[in-house]
Amino acid sequence: MAMLTQGEPRAERVLLTGASGTLGRVLAAGLAAAGYRLILSDLVPFPDPLPEGATFAAADLTDADALAAICPEDVGSIIHFGGINTEKSLDLIYSANIYGTTHVFELAKARRARVIYASSNHTIGFYPRTQQPVSIDDPYRPDGYYGLSKAYAELLGRMFFDKHGIESIHLRIGSCLPEPTETRHLATWLSYPDLIRLVLAALQAGDPRFAVVWGISRNARRWWSGDDAARVGYEPQDDAETYAHSIREESGSAVARHFQGGSMCSRGYTRPDDPDR
């Protein structure tokens, strides 16, 4: 893959999975406005008018042949935001997130494309909030099958770079919302404009190799630091603190409020003893 200077739009086409989802729609508009030629894909139709230069092709991530069929030979990057976005049955998580993401990486290998992956803070959700900052070098502590599937995808990226030279940038997204609404978001919020900045940086990074970046804004109360943001060129501009006066106290159980992953940690939690032991 040719080396590119930060800030140059890449000439090749870009495949966006999960395009019809909440974040996919934000990215479709933002990346098209930045001049990228997008192939949007999802299980379900794209609900908005197609942005300029974009096409839509439906494909199920669990079907490797269907995915390959809608991906042009000259694709330069695959932005992989499709799949299950929360804790669900093991079957669903496995088919969409484990097999689906493996199909995306195999496709990237066939096309020699870069992968930009929507990872999650739920890869490390079981760190207590008293333990911070957490860095990308700290061990995984997934808070469910969903978080485990995200950790799998990061390791897949590591293996595909080491074994095949396929570049991937893993965005450990916190809470990507129009505005922060509860106190946890003071640490975890990612604004929509910063999401677009993050993905543009990942598309334009000169030599990302395998990289992991916290997908959060420049929140004053962030819990996470120590990542590859500088190497990738991500410079967030928003801060959840701006909304601190208007957001509500976090709801949820004591377990949810104890751990960084919040309610994903308390869901199905059965541990009887001291969680910090």
Ligand SMILES: NC(=O)c1ccc[n+]([C@@H]2O[C@H](COP(=O)([O-])OP(=O)(O)OC[C@H]3O[C@@H](n4cnc5c(N)ncnc54)[C@H](O)[C@@H]3O)[C@@H](O)[C@H]2O)c1
């Ligand atoms: N929203 C956040 O704050 C947040 C935080 C951390 C990580 N993420 C990750 O970002 C990505 C996008 O999140 P979102 O909130 O937009 O989720 P979303 O559920 O709105 O979008 C996901 C899209 O994937 C599609 N999809 C599901 N299974 C599929 C399959 N088998 N084949 C093809 N398409 C399939 C769905 O139709 C949906 O449109 C997800 O991977 C999610 O895990 C989001």
